[in-house]
Amino acid sequence: MLENPVLADLATDLPQAVRLQRLAAHLRARFRCGAVALLQLEADHLRPVAVDGLVPEALGRRFAVSQHPRLAAILARGEVTCFHHDSQLPDPYDGLLDTLVGEPLPVHDCMGTRLEVDGKPWGVLTLDALQTGTFGEDARAALAGYRVLAEAAVRISRLEREVQALRTTPPLRAGDDERGAVGGDADQEIVGQSAPLLRLLHELDVVAASDLPVLLLGETGVGKELFARRLHRQSPRRSKPLVHVNCAALPESLAESELFGHVRGAFSGAVTDRPGRFEAADGGTLFLDEVGELPLPVQAKLLRTLQNGEIQRLGADRPRRVHVRVIAATNRNLREQVTAGAFRADLYHRLSVYPVPIPPLRERGNDVLLIAGRFLELNRARLGLRSLRLSSAAQEALRRYAWPGNIRELEHVISRAALKALSRSGVNRADIVTLEPALLDLESNTAVPPAAAGATPARPPAPPPPAGETGTAPGPLRDVVDACQRAHISAALGRCQGNWAQAARMLEVDASNLHKLARRLGLK
Known part of the structure; x- marks a missing residue:
């Protein structure tokens, strides 16, 4: 029977990704079409979970339903929907079919159907062809039959995933959303399927169940905040706040007040009592981003809080109890900062109870x-x-x-x-x-990659020579200037062991302006 390969997979213990990928491949062969995709509905967008016949980057796309009328029409109907070559509605896969000729060919025929699980829309199954007339009445009738098998595959995969989640993560508390307190929006999604990433996600899911402090280590731009959010979302604290503090952006004079709060009259301008970030995160998680930038006096107070679970507002007489899990992140080598006297050794050991290196791209x-x-x-x-x-x-x-x-x-x-x-x-x-x-x-x-902490170049590299001295034509002026700025900033960071404040002084620029420039240049 034609259904045997799919039925056999339903009865076999397979990883979700493998089962759904095999289903997509079978459907593409069965209908002799250019591409098949299974897309799961998540809030207001559709996420590809298995594709066959599309270019590799298609799996990373997220298709907003409101921006793709064909997908919206398929999702809205309970039956097989077809779009022929003369349809005026744009196809989301135009130019994305993985063809031998490598040309950006438009889709000519498309059909799809909504998939449901437990009476609720789960997503859509789409089939696309470059040849006009691929999907006739027989194809539509056959897809209606395969819809039942596709829904069964999705249901089995979901049940297996839920069982696995119950084994490895704590149960949801009453009133918790299954996506966690930080929500399930696509902007907070970690995208990728590589072995290093999957190992990292598994490790994070295991450590998330504990209250251990975690130190996220990684180069600039690897997405440390996303991994911190995942740790919180998978933890028993998921229904409580996740409070993000960018330590590099805290002025030294206000850092203590920002973290621990202050009382009225504690300093000029303190006209009311104000809680700090630790109190805002009470019961939840405090994410200290770029923790290596904290001034030494604030590091001492942070250490006391981590040791005894108490904070004291600036100017207050009595301490307050807080119950906060701390996740810290840095792109600097804190061990070398400890050796240089720029970071407290005792705080380093408190923060790095569980260090997690994040692989670079x-x-x-x-x-x-x-x-x-x-x-x-x-x-x-x-x-x-x-x-x-x-x-x-x-x-x-x-x-x-x-x-x-x-x-x-x-x-x-x-x-x-x-x-x-x-x-x-x-x-x-x-x-x-x-x-x-x-x-x-x-x-x-x-650009010169941000120097590994501890690297100390002799001097910043010289700017590019004037046009004509090298025998090659210069590039656009902005590109030349940007490349020069990247090189100088990277070299300064190397000499300052990753300390942005020191690098700003060396380059004779305002620290906040240096951070803005580094972000524009792709160095942060």
Whole structure:
């Protein structure tokens, strides 16, 4: 029987991703079409969970239902829905089918059906073809039968996932949302399927159940805040606040008040009592981002709080009890800061009870394409484009690049390339817009990676020589200036062992302006 491969998989113990991927591959072969996708409904968008026949970065895209009328129509109907070649509704997969010719071909035929689990919409199953007339009456009738099997596969996978979650994470408290206190929005999603990332997520899910302090270690731009949010979301504290403190942005004179609060009259301008971030996070989690930037006097007070669970507002006579889990993050080598006297050894040991290194993007293989897909879809929607895609050469360029600024730099690269592509003459928003390597501009973005903590170059590199002295034509002036600024900032950070405040003084710029400039250049 035709259904045997699918039925066999339903009776087999398979990982969810494998079961759904095999289903997509079988349906593509059965209907002899160009691509099949299973997309799960999450809030207001559809997330691909299995695709066959689409380019690799398609798995990283998130399709807002309101922006894709074909997907919205499929989701709204309880029967098989077809769109033929003359449909005026744009297809979400235009240019995304993985064809041998490598050209951005439009989809000609499309059909899909809504999938339901326990009487509620779960998502959609879509089939697309480059050949007109692929989906006739027989194909529609056959897909209606396969819908039952697809829903069964989804249901079995969900049950297996729930059983596994009950074994490894604490149960939800009454009133908790199953996505956690920080919500399930796609902007907070960690995208990727690489082995290093999956190992990290498993480790975080295990340690989340404890109250141990966690120290997230990683280069600038790896997404430490997202991993902190996941730790909180998977913890027993998920229904309580997660409070984020950017330690690098705290003025030294106000850092103590921000963290621990103050009473009226504690200093000039303190006209009322004010609770600090620790009290705001009571019962929940406090995320200390860039913790290595905290001034030494504040480090001493933070240590006392971690030791005895008490805080004392600035100017107050009595301490207050707080019950807070602390997650800290840094892109600096705190061990070397301890040796240099810039960070307290006792606080370091308190914060690093469970250190978690986050792998840089260059070590995550094809995750770079999935994350690029996420940014491509965001920019497609933002710019009102019909389709925004990467050429094969551009995909390879993304894989080869070292990504000194990691995911934040990738976001800037895709956004800049999309704008460049749209600004070219003859390009309009109704086209399938393809990003080529030249638009990504990675050759002129060969920024020196942020120096590993402890690295001490002899001096900042000299600026590029004037045009004509090297025998090559200069690039655009802004690119040359940006490359020079990246190099100087990176070198200064290396000499200052990652201390942004010291680097700002060395470069003779305001610290807050340096942070803004570094973010624009993809260094933060």
